[in-house]
Each structure stands twice: as C-alpha cells, then as structure tokens.
Amino acid sequence: MSELKQQLLTSADFLALTRANPDYLAPFSHTLSFGQSQRQVNMHVLDTGVVCFEPAAQTTDSDIVLSCAVHGNETAPIEICQQLIEQIINGQLPLTQRVLFLFGNPPAINLGQRFVEENLNRLFSGAHSQGEGLCNAERRRAKALEQFVADFFAQGAKLSAQRKRLHYDLHTAIRASKNDKFAVYPYLHGEPRNKEQLQFLLKCGINTVLLSNSPTTTFSYFSARQFGAHAFTVELGKVRPFGENDMENFADCQTALYRLLSGQELQLKPFDLADFNLFKIFKIINREQQDFVLHFAEDAPNFSDFEQGYLLATDGDQEHRVTEPGEAIIFPNADVAIGQRALLTVIPCSLDE
Ligand SMILES: [Zn+2]
Numbered sequence: 601m602s603e604l605k606q607q608l609l610t611s612a613d614f615l616a617l618t619r620a621n622p623d624y625l626a627p628f629s630h631t632l633s634f635g636q637s638q639r640q641v642n643m644h645v646l647d648t649g650v651v652c653f654e655p656a657a658q659t660t661d662s663d664i665v666l667s668c669a670v671h672g673n674e675t676a677p678i679e680i681c682q683q684l685i686e687q688i689i690n691g692q693l694p695l696t697q698r699v700l701f702l703f704g705n706p707p708a709i710n711l712g713q714r715f716v717e718e719n720l721n722r723l724f725s726g727a728h729s730q731g732e733g734l735c736n737a738e739r740r741r742a743k744a745l746e747q748f749v750a751d752f753f754a755q756g757a758k759l760s761a762q763r764k765r766l767h768y769d770l771h772t773a774i775r776a777s778k779n780d781k782f783a784v785y786p787y788l789h790g791e792p793r794n795k796e797q798l799q800f801l802l803k804c805g806i807n808t809v810l811l812s813n814s815p816t817t818t819f820s821y822f823s824a825r826q827f828g829a830h831a832f833t834v835e836l837g838k839v840r841p842f843g844e845n846d847m848e849n850f851a852d853c854q855t856a857l858y859r860l861l862s863g864q865e866l867q868l869k870p871f872d873l874a875d876f877n878l879f880k881i882f883k884i885i886n887r888e889q890q891d892f893v894l895h896f897a898e899d900a901p902n903f904s905d906f907e908q909g910y911l912l913a914t915d916g917d918q919e920h921r922v923t924e925p926g927e928a929i930i931f932p933n934a935d936v937a938i939g940q941r942a943l944l945t946v947i948p949c950s951l952d953e
Pocket residue numbers: 670671674771772773
C-alpha cells in the first residue's frame with residue numbers, strides 16, 4: 601500500500617494530505633469496508649483536493665458535488681467538508697449516494713489567501729482558456745475541476761437514468777451579511793427555479809437567495825448550465841482563519857449535508873415563500889475612473905439597504921444613487937482594477953423572476 605494511502609486511511613484527514621501536496625497528488629483508489637455490516641464504499645482520490653466516494657453494491661439516485669476553498673481563505677466550508685470526509689472514511693456516515701468533494705485551490709489554502717494569482721470563481725465555463733489562456737495555476741485548476749465534475753456526472757449517468765445532480769459550492773463571504781447566510785442561485789435561462797432546493801437551503805439555515813439573471817463564470821453556474829445540476833454558491837457567514845470558526849454556526853448546514861449523504865429523511869419544512877428573502881441583481885456598477893468612491897461604511901454588511909436617492913458611489917463625475925425601494929448592496933469593493941465590478945445592487949423579487 602502506498603504511503604499516501606496508508607496516511608489517509610489512518611488519519612482520515614484528506615485536508616492534511618491535500619495541504620501537504622498542494623500542486624499534485626498521484627491518484628489512488630481504495631475500497632473501505634465497515635465491519636459486520638459488509639457495507640463497502642469505493643474511494644477514489646483523483647488529484648490534490650479531489651476525492652470521490654461511491655457506495656459499492658448499492659443503488660444510488662443522486663450525484664452530489666460538494667466544493668469548498670474555491671477561495672483559499674474560506675475555512676469554515678473546508679472544515680465542514682473535511683469532517684464529512686472523515687465521517688465517511690471512519691464509517692460514521694453511512695454513505696448512500698455518490699459524492700465528489702473538491703478543495704478548489706490548495707495553494708491558496710496554504711497561503712491563507714483568497715487566491716494566488718487570479719480569482720478561481722471567475723474562471724469557469726471556459727473562461728480559464730480565454731484571454732491569455734492557461735497561463736497560471738488557477739486557470740489550469742479551473743479547467744481540471746470542470747473535467748472532474750464532468751466525469752463524475754457522466755459516470756453517474758451510466759448507473760441509471762433520471763438521477764438527481766446536485767452541486768453546493770460552499771463559501772464564506774469577505775464581509776458580514778445582514779442575513780448572515782445566503783445563496784446565489786445561478787441563472788437558469790428561463791427554466792423554473794426549484795422549490796425543494798430552496799427548502800433544503802432553509803434546512804441549512806439559509807433564507808436569503810440571490811436569483812442570478814445572467815450567465816457568469818462561477819463554478820455553480822457551470823454545473824447548472826452544463827449538466828442541469830441543482831447548483832448553488834452558498835455563503836455561510838464571514839471569513840475567518842482556521843480554528844477561529846464557531847462551528848456551532850454551521851451546525852444546520854453540517855447536519856443537512858450529513859442527512860443528504862446518508863439518505864436520511866431531510867425533514868424539509870413545507871414550501872412557504874414567506875420564509876425567504878429573494879433578491880435579483882438590479883445594477884452592476886463597474887469602476888471606470890481612477891477616482892472611485894463608495895459612500896457607505898467600509899464594513900457595511902451585504903444586503904444593507906438605503907433610502908431612495910442615497911448616493912452609493914461616485915465614479916469620476918458619475919453618480920450612482922439608489923433608485924428602487926428595498927435596493928440593497930452586495931459585494932462592494934472599491935479597490936478593483938478599472939473596468940472591473942466594484943458593487944452590485946439587488947432588489948426584492950419573486951421566485952419566477
Ligand atoms: Zn468565496
């Protein structure tokens with residue numbers, strides 16, 4: 601048995617293995633067996649930060665992708681995924697569905713940074729190969745991650761038709777959020793939004809959902825668009841260093857994912873639109889001038905709203921003001937390069953927008 605495999609089976613710590621080999625990990629497989637029950641799970645380590653688990657000799661109906669560390673300093677989702685991996689390897693989580701775990705950007709995890717050279721979550725749906733092409737590690741990684749997801753769903757499709765494809769891309773935001781946790785629901789090109797998925801998000805402690813209304817280069821849009829997966833960018837709170845996360849804050853999400861993977865009843869609350877705060881993107885404000893200023897507190901939480909007429913930003917001579925009731929800000933960043941997005945505003949909306 602290889603040293604790496606031995607190490608993983610002994611420690612169940614795939615995060616440690618990934619961090620020790622941030623650029624490459626030679627693939628290996630192993631069949632995990634769990635005592636009396638005869639239950640078996642096939643484990644395939646496919647690369648650094650990439651591991652797939654499949655129940656052996658058991659019918660599955662879902663292919664589930666759980667990704668984290670697409671931004672390297674977003675530690676809570678990494679800890680959530682590592683804990684689920686550990687529970688699967690130790691047999692504490694009786695896996696009943698196929699699952700692919702992805703630690704998006706291991707070199708950035710080791711640096712404790714959002715990214716090394718380029719924001720990985722702007723490089724999907726082929727963006728990695730545009731412009732200068734595959735010129736840095738993040739671009740190559742985006743391309744590789746796309747292929748792992750494609751292969752994972754393709755293999756599932758060989759097992760049965762009518763499978764449920766899921767992808768939860770787990771993040772924590774740079775800033776606090778007025779509604780602590782929220783999800784971005786990728787643009788579906790007119791397809792209806794899925795209420796059961798919103799119920800599942802609610803189970804994870806998320807009642808605020810931003811309905812994206814255009815194609816993007818995010819990981820979740822890629823999975824939704826390419827594979828028809830129910831895919832979401834899930835923001836679980838504020839970024840903190842390893843060990844400083846209050847994991848109690850993520851308990852609902854951990855429990856919901858545990859139940860999903862182990863095939864337990866999800867106990868979803870009946871759908872009620874009143875349980876949710878739904879928003880759609882209203883304005884995309886790019887920085888076009890050197891002289892660009894945001895006129896609200898630097899630490900203003902995501903989804904903070906302002907009265908109509910409030911001056912949000914000045915960009916040289918141009919003013920950006922609030923024009924709609926309930927218009928709120930998200931993802932402000934005045935320090936972006938000229939031509940890049942500095943701020944989004946959102947407005948309340950209904951599910952079919
Ligand atoms: Zn992130």
